[in-house]
Amino acid sequence: MVEMKMSSQVLLGIADLPNCPALYALYGGTGRHAYVAYVGITDKLKRRAAQHLLTRDSSAATGTSATGINPDYVTEIRWWEHRRFAKPAAREAAEVVAFKLLDPALRSRKPIGKASQELLKSSRFRKEMEMLFEKTPTGHLRIPSLEQVARRLSAFEDRLAQIEERLKT
Numbered sequence: 001m002v003e004m005k006m007s008s009q010v011l012l013g014i015a016d017l018p019n020c021p022a023l024y025a026l027y028g029g030t031g032r033h034a035y036v037a038y039v040g041i042t043d044k045l046k047r048r049a050a051q052h053l054l055t056r057d058s059s060a061a062t063g064t065s066a067t068g069i070n071p072d073y074v075t076e077i078r079w080w081e082h083r084r085f086a087k088p089a090a091r092e093a094a095e096v097v098a099f100k101l102l103d104p105a106l107r108s109r110k111p112i113g114k115a116s117q118e119l120l121k122s123s124r125f126r127k128e129m130e131m132l133f134e135k136t137p138t139g140h141l142r143i144p145s146l147e148q149v150a151r152r153l154s155a156f157e158d159r160l161a162q163i164e165e166r167l168k169t
Contacts, residue, residue, distance in 0.1 A: 014054060017046040017077075017141060021085035023094050023133075025102055026052065026069060027076040034076070036104040038069050041091040049077055053143070069106060078137040084128075089115035096120055097129040
């Protein structure tokens with residue numbers, strides 16, 4: 001079971017992610033050993049997360065880019081939403097700012113466009129994005145390891161067996 005907590009809502013998985021423009025970070029490791037593995041941008045977060053983790057058809061997951069991620073080791077997705085992200089140039093420029101702040105292990109960004117370059121020249125834009133990425137993300141999705149899923153399944157099977165035993169008596 002994949003859990004995501006946003007505000008007071010508990011969502012169950014990738015299907016519950018918002019399908020909005022966002023900048024996202026894929027994390028590997030857990031606890032003190034957590035690290036930013038990859039930073040990306042998208043116009044539809046849910047679709048992009050599914051490409052990375054479910055269908056595994058993103059260039060970063062298929063090995064068709066210069067760098068790659070192994071979806072089996074992604075432990076969390078964090079994302080940031082902002083009104084400016086409706087425009088592709090703002091997302092591209094924000095990603096450059098995020099690279100500096102989040103320092104991902106992998107970067108697979110092609111050169112950015114002229115409109116994005118112009119935005120990056122604005123100290124106001126850079127400061128606005130820095131402040132955004134220094135705050136708590138808009139949301140996060142924790143992804144359990146196969147071992148954690150197996151433990152939960154085993155505990156569920158034990159509880160089910162106890163219930164079945166009670167029903168027999």
